[in-house]
Amino acid sequence: MNQDLFLIGIDGGGSGTRVVLGDALGRELAQAASGPSGLGLGIERAWQSIEAGCRDAFALAGLTLDWSRCVLGCGLAGVNNRDWLAEFHAKAPAVAGLVAETDAYTTLLGAHGGAYGVVVALGTGSVAAVLDGDGECRTASGYGYPSGDEASGAWLGLRAIVHAQQALDGRVPRDELVDALLAHIGADDRDGLVVWLCEANQTAYARLAPIVIAQRAHPFAARLLGEAGVEVGKMIAALDPSATLPVALCGGLGTPLREYVPQVYQPRLREPLADSAHGGLQLAQREAARIAG
Template sequence: MTTSTLISSDGFLLGIDGGGSGTRVILADAGGAELARASGGPSALALGVERAWQAIGDACRRAFESAGLPFDWNACSLGCGLAGVNNADWLAGFLAHAPRVRALSVESDAYTTVLGAHGGDAGVIVALGTGSIAASLDEAGVCRIAGGYGFPSGDEASGAWLGLRAVVHLQRVLDGRADADGWSRALLERTGASDRDSLVVWLCAANQTVYATLAPLVFEFRDHPAAARLLAQAAREIETLVGALDPAGKLPVALCGGLAALYEPFVPAALRERVRSPRADSAAGALELARRAHRPAR
């Protein structure tokens, strides 16, 4: 009997981190030993549950291929940390579309992020990617959440939030309400627009993922007065999210997600002193969910 047969008889664990920019998967054996990692397209529930499962399935298949193992949903226990599960209808739809798996545990990506970042210990995270959300875990293991109400009204300091405000500057430039400059030219190039009408076409098709593609240009042009004001506002939003979850200012803080490293120099000094590197990512937190939910074969 081969090693892979021995492993697969007890099933596999899949930790899945799904957001608006992409999906990250960790494949492990039933004992939690990592076998492979893979990534795929976005699987935030706001983009549709069928699209979410398609992205998750594709990423899981890649993980099994990377490990040189056959892929079978029936052998898998899934832990999912997903953006959008706070919408009961989206969550119900996601569960209804689930393939036949050994076990399935679904939580907010905020919970899996704080679980991974602090290794299950007490702490605060602010997840900064296409969307944003803050979460804390106390000594009793109770999770609290702040922000994360979704784009466009919430998700402060997220990539989509930055991109939406950056394109407002571009609109002002195209109208002559602000002067053209290097930042506006870079924004035009990124959107593929050349004038007012072509930008309107871009705006009509844009969703949170598309707006987030403009966020890197805010950091690149950080010395531009408008971009600098925007980043200062975002840093204050991050500080406020942390303060809502830890008013005493005692817990360690981890900035997580694709924009975390870019934001760190901008957060206020008092908060920056408490910032710690995350121990692991949201996919690792989701893998812990899978481990807890896993049912060995009888």
């Protein structure tokens, strides 16, 4: 192994990027965070966020970023789009090594330490994955905003704003949940909401999810969170019909949604051992070993 190398684990999604910097042996040196790097938001933007996070991590470790000494293991939303992935590689800086996998796979690596198990990653988007007895990684959900990603932040936010729309024109009562949503987006009336809707992307919708969670006692919010829990259960059942594998809920919404997962799955829920960025660090270690031959 080249002792001059640095290993970097990247977890990139629609709301932000997490970076773990390690030495050539994978020993952690620093962590940092930056803006979104999900590929659906643009490849140049993804690399800008990754570079910003890496520079911050190196600075925290008292070092200067030198791409030529870096091996990156990236878990990114959107790499299953082959065109986006090709462009991501084409626009990469001159690094020593680069491997990009789905954030589902790096979440699996981090959560179960490479052992068999199921993860349900719940953040801006959502995806579930399993490392089964044959060592294969299979996924459920994760089709992307707006048609998929059930139980994700964007999924919750999109449904919450529909509730606010209905309140503004009298189809449902206007109440504290609606007021909180409208205050967040800075809209006072129908026209203001339409302006926001015309500009909103999945990140903007996901930022409404904490309001839904904070208002969990509200009838609409409680029903919506219950539906999210049911969707999580469906993902688990699809990936582990044997109902025997441990399940880790990961991502920013993993803990808030845990209580809404149907009771039949509760005994199998486990805390993740590590996050997707640390799973990316494992990818970087593998790539560095491959380069070393």
